[in-house]
Amino acid sequence: MQKLNHPQIILALDVNTLKEASALVNKLYPRIKIFKVGSHLFTAYGPQIIKLIRAKGGEVFLDLKYFDIPNTVAAAVGEAVRLKVKMLTLHISGGQEMLMAAVSAAKAQSNALKISRPLLIGVTVLTSQKAKSGQVLALAGQGIASGLDGIVCSAQEGEILRNKIKADFVMVTPGIRPDSFGKDDQKRTATVSQAVKSGSDFLVIGRPILKAGDPLTQAKEFLKELSVAQN
Ligand code: C5P
Numbered sequence: 001m002q003k004l005n006h007p008q009i010i011l012a013l014d015v016n017t018l019k020e021a022s023a024l025v026n027k028l029y030p031r032i033k034i035f036k037v038g039s040h041l042f043t044a045y046g047p048q049i050i051k052l053i054r055a056k057g058g059e060v061f062l063d064l065k066y067f068d069i070p071n072t073v074a075a076a077v078g079e080a081v082r083l084k085v086k087m088l089t090l091h092i093s094g095g096q097e098m099l100m101a102a103v104s105a106a107k108a109q110s111n112a113l114k115i116s117r118p119l120l121i122g123v124t125v126l127t128s129q130k131a132k133s134g135q136v137l138a139l140a141g142q143g144i145a146s147g148l149d150g151i152v153c154s155a156q157e158g159e160i161l162r163n164k165i166k167a168d169f170v171m172v173t174p175g176i177r178p179d180s181f182g183k184d185d186q187k188r189t190a191t192v193s194q195a196v197k198s199g200s201d202f203l204v205i206g207r208p209i210l211k212a213g214d215p216l217t218q219a220k221e222f223l224k225e226l227s228v229a230q231n
Contacts, residue, residue, distance in 0.1 A: 006230060007196050009222055010034040010061050012174070012206030013053075018045050022052055027216050028209075029058045031223060034086060036061040036204055050083045059086040061202075065123050067091035070101035077102045080118060081109040087119040087172075087202075089152060092143040099146035119149040121172050130187055131157070137164055144169050150201070155190030158198030174204040176222075181208050192222050196229035 011032045013021050025035060035053050037060055042049060050060050062085040066073045073090065080088050090102055103120060110117035122143030125131040131154075140151045140161050150170025153161055158171055173195045175186040183189050184207055195203050205222060212218035 007201050007203060007226060008034060009192075009219070009226060010036050010172075010202050010204045011209060011219070012036045012038065012063075012204050013041055013049075014038060014206045014210060015041065016044075018049060018052065021049060022056075024210075024215060025053055025056050025058055028219055029056055031216070032058075032219055034059045034061055034202070036063050036206075038063045039065070047083055050085065054084060060084075061086060061204075062088040062118075065089045065091050066102065067094045068098070070098045073098050074101040074105035077105045077120070078109040081106055081115070082113065084115060085118050087121055087150075089121050089123050090148070092122040092124055092139040092146075092148070092151075096142065096146045099143060099148060103147035119170055120147075121150045121152055121170065122148045123152045137161065140169075141165055152204075154188035155195035155198040155200055156188045158195070158200055162199045170201045171199055172202040172204060173198070173200040174206075176203050176205045177208060178221075192225040193229035196226060 009032055011028060013024060013035050015021050021041060035058050037049055042064060053060050062080050066076055090099065106117050106120055124136045124139040136153060136157050140153065143151055144165055144167050150172055152172045154175050155173045158173060175189045176192060176195055177183060177189040178191060192203060209215045209218050
């Protein structure tokens with residue numbers, strides 16, 4: 001398993017058009033190196049958006065939260081490998097068989113193409129929902145036991161997960177908000193430094209950067225907070 005030394009910020013490219021997405025990547029790369037493409041942008045533009053980000057030097061976190069029968073998810077994961085995404089998400093609630101099929105498809109396809117395998121990241125409970133105690137932990141444990149590389153969770157759950165799940169795993173935390181910023185629809189939020197302290201490897205940030213008057217200045221603020229928090 002790939003273990004990361006320094007936590008990184010991922011920009012959630014939750015915008016409407018290819019033009020806006022392209023302008024943001026131009027503005028923020030190489031300070032921000034990974035860009036998250038979700039169902040909105042991918043439904044509108046498909047692989048074109050992934051190729052665009054990669055052509056500019058950026059890496060892609062494909063956040064389509066796969067949840068389907070094992071055969072379908074395995075086939076989709078194989079295609080994502082072909083698109084050379086750095087990481088992708090699946091719903092752990094899809095079950096062990098689905099997760100294991102995804103893991104073997106990712107391995108088989110990356111071996112066949114002789115490229116590195118994307119990190120497979122499990123979604124437990126969306127941060128816009130209230131989680132029942134134990135639910136996130138049970139799902140996270142199941143995901144890692146099925147061979148996933150990491151888990152999406154709120155920074156608030158991070159510390160508990162690090163303590164309770166023995167295996168080393170990649171922690172991805174959305175719901176990052178500066179104290180001064182509202183929560184939007186996120187319920188379990190944390191600041192950049194809280195997320196780093198909770199053991200996050202990748203901090204996913206969308207609206208706090210996207211809605212800033214100057215996204216680059218805001219991104220630099222977050223990066224500064226990130227580097228202070230690591231020391
Ligand atoms: O704008 P904001 O910073 O809230 O964006 C968070 C991003 O992380 C969104 O793209 C959302 O889809 C994603 N996400 C999340 N909670 C999860 C998984 C992904 O908020 N559990």
